[in-house]
Amino acid sequence: MSAHSKSLVHWFSRSILLPLIATASIAAQAAYPERPITLIVPFPAGGGSDNVARMVAAKLETELGQPVVVENKAGAGGNIGTRLMTQAKPDGYSIGLATPGPVSVGKSLYKQLPYDPEKELRPVILLNESPLVLASSAKLPVKDMPSLQAWAKQQKEGANAGIGGTGSINHLMTELYRQESGASLMDVPYKGGAEAVTDTIAGHVDMLFIPISAVLSSIKANQLTPLFITSNSRSALLPDVPAAQEVGLRGVVGSAWNGIVVPAGTPDGVVAKLNEALNAVLKRDDVREAFRSQGLETKGGTPDQFREFIKADADKWRGVIEKSGMQKI
Known part of the structure; x- marks a missing residue:
């Protein structure tokens, strides 16, 4: 077979097979899922x-x-x-x-x-x-951000925050809070968020940033005091808790x-x-x-x-x- 003939066969094969392959692919997507x-x-x-x-x-x-x-x-x-x-x-x-x-x-x-x-x-x-919420132990004399800041200034060793693992969202949000507010806050590391929550409720840790989903029941049981949420607007889940911008922390937003x-x-x-x-x-x-x-x-x-x-x-x-x-x- 001459080179020209081989080229024609190759072109003809591609012209037939490519549309068939494309059609088969489209059909497979249309039938998805089949298993x-x-x-x-x-x-x-x-x-x-x-x-x-x-x-x-x-x-x-x-x-x-x-x-x-x-x-x-x-x-x-x-x-x-x-x-x-x-x-x-x-x-x-x-x-x-x-x-x-x-x-x-x-x-x-x-x-x-x-x-x-x-x-x-x-x-x-x-x-x-x-969104996360900054929640303090209900054992502290704290009800909002001004009272938290006033209380923290009176502590010789400063305030601390529970950290549920290096690089976790609650760790990064705590760091963002420090950067935006200039607050001095010592990290108390834990293997996970659940342990940090437990110790905050018990009063062993002052506060922590934690997803609302993880502490909603504890807040409703008055075991934790919500101070603000890391959102641009209030949450329907905690309608009485101010958003970040309401407490002067517009940049402390995340979820x-x-x-x-x-x-x-x-x-x-x-x-x-x-x-x-x-x-x-x-x-x-x-x-x-x-x-x-x-x-x-x-x-x-x-x-x-x-x-x-x-x-x-x-x-x-x-x-x-x-x-x-x-x-x-």
């Missing part, structure tokens, strides 16, 4: 994010008509499970729960993060948010959050279908009420909106870490 979906949660079973994931998975099954199986892949502050998400096949059958630590903070905190969340994950939707991501390279059609189904889940009254009862604000929106949200979150915490001189782990 069970795995939702990777990078934290242990029983925690707050795991509870969110399991509730969303149960409702997503109804929307998509296929089982959504939760798999807990905990370790290294969420980094192990998040890395597994980046390594999964980008076909929509492996999706992941995203949270601030491994997705927006990790690159600035770890010397060698084994994945690049910006390049290797594709945002699908922001599920919910929980804990949960979202859904997929591996980079996941087809547009699959991402769009997941986003549509998850938005429908978030519009359900039972889901919104369940989130509200846990101190979580229901969100939703588009993949692009979630991408911009993650970028802004990452930029903010990068700035806080760099300004603090915090050493990378």
Whole structure:
């Protein structure tokens, strides 16, 4: 066969096969999902994010008509499970729960993060948010920020704050508060937020920044005194507690959050279908009420909106870490 003939055969083959491949890909996306979906949660079973994931998975099954199986892949502050998400096949059958630590903070905190969340994950939707609240022990003679500041000035050893792990959101928010307010506040480190809350309630620690979702019941039981929330506006969950700007701390804003991501390279059609189904889940009254009862604000929106949200979150915490001189782990 001459070179010219071979070229014609090659051209003819491509002209036939490429449209067929494209058609098959479009058909596969249209039929998605055709089998069970795995939702990777990078934290242990029983925690707050795991509870969110399991509730969303149960409702997503109804929307998509296929089982959504939760798999807990905990370790290294969420980094192990998040890395597994980046390594999964980008076909929509492996999706992941995203949270601030491994997705927006990790690159600035770890010397060698084994994945690049910006390049290797594709945002699908922001599920919910929980602003943090600065809460003091109810055992202190403190009712608001002016009384806290007056009390702190009288303490020879200064005031202290519980820290639930290096690089945790409550740690970074405490550092941001120091940077914005100029307050002298000594860190009291703990392995996790739950231990820090327990000791603050007991009066062993003066105060802490913690997601509203983690202490709403303790606040309602008058075990902790809420001083302000790290949001631009008041929360319906704590309507009597001032927002950051109301206490002169406009820059002390941030939240804990949960979202859904997929591996980079996941087809547009699959991402769009997941986003549509998850938005429908978030519009359900039972889901919104369940989130509200846990101190979580229901969100939703588009993949692009979630991408911009993650970028802004990452930029903010990068700035806080760099300004603090915090050493990378």
